[in-house]
Amino acid sequence: MGELRVAIVGFGKIARDQHVPAIAATPGVTLAAVASRNASLPGLPHFATIEELLQDGPEIDAVALCTPPQVRRQQAVAALKAGKHVMLEKPPGAAVTELDPLIALAAEQRRTLFATWHSRYAPAVEPARAWLAERRITRVQINWKEDVRVWHPGQSWIWEPGGLGVFDPGINALSILTRILPARVFVTAAELSFPSNRAAPIAADLTLTDTSGLPIAAAFDFRQTGPQSWDIIVDTESEQLVLSRGGARMAAGGQTLVEAPDEEYPGLYRRFVELATDGSSDVDLLPLQLVADAFLLGSRHIVEPFED
Known part of the structure; x- marks a missing residue:
């Protein structure tokens, strides 16, 4: 696999402060686009929604979902069905039970699902x-x-x-x-x-x-x-x-x-590249189960x- 081309979906504080510099500092991954209703990054293709990104955007391999947890499940489903690897910001979802169907869908699509704990x-x-x-x-x-x-x-x-x-x-x-x-x-x-x-x-x-x-x-x-x-x-x-x-x-x-x-987010992206290269997933739900x-x-x- 060549460079992992990632689009960030949801461009708030955590995406700007952590994801953008981490991608820039990590070999094997590049930022290809942004999807957000309220923010963009100069020089990058920008789309209002993940649906517009997947339909009209540039070629990408993966999405990093930095949106609020209440909407991540639907976005992850859309990305996986489109054949993209998915990184979930923490917490991985708004409910524990919504994650098992995503794990199954990722396996069915032979794509990576990475529930991150930075x-x-x-x-x-x-x-x-x-x-x-x-x-x-x-x-x-x-x-x-x-x-x-x-x-x-x-x-x-x-x-x-x-x-x-x-x-x-x-x-x-x-x-x-x-x-x-x-x-x-x-x-x-x-x-x-x-x-x-x-x-x-x-x-x-x-x-x-x-x-x-x-x-x-x-x-x-x-x-x-x-x-x-x-x-x-x-x-x-x-x-x-x-x-x-x-x-x-x-x-x-x-x-x-x-x-x-702090090297947390570069560590996440190194792991994401490894998982996507291997075609495997990493979804530990225990912290969310404790909450x-x-x-x-x-x-x-x-x-x-x-x-x-």
Whole structure:
């Protein structure tokens, strides 16, 4: 296979800030077009919808769906039926059950379906996984707190059903957790805080465990101001591991073991090229299943209204 020609569908903040530079920095992939109702990129073919792109656009091999999760299933179906490989931004969908038919369709079309978890490609995640594999873990605490006005300005979809609210960033922490821990984890309880004028939570406290009874707690909050917190603290019998900056830094025993710049999205595109070349798919639904279980088990509390 030659260069993987990719069209970005949905051209908001994440597409501009992460996907465009990652494609430019990754050998074997090139940006061929953009489909968006509200934005374009100078010098590239532009279309309002994915349907127009697939019908009238240039030759492409794949699409990267950066639209809100509520509309991704229909777009993925259209792309796969047109014979294109599909990358799904996280979360891969607005519902867990909508993904299995996409997996089946990708296999039927012999095309790649890649459900991405960009935080798993942070530089300290794999070293943390290896470090923990040699130790007995006794406790895990996740603190994932950020200012929604900074990271999701004016994005009303995040507050709608299927938009996930604070779980949009929180699912990043869960994607790291499920990668670095050796055993399968599950939710046992959750406390969800909903603004009185919104349909998605602004904060959440989760209790999780694994088959051995490991205590795991996660605190997610969209109301953080000042320094932002993207930390996972893992206690072991010997010493404590701290993953910070969303997985960019790893420290243990008072020493920094890993600290590197963000390379998450180039990692995603390297993986996408590999999958498309091999004709295989990569769809891990566990982080989304944990969020779904948090909604299923969660106690709902109404808090003050949120105004963007």
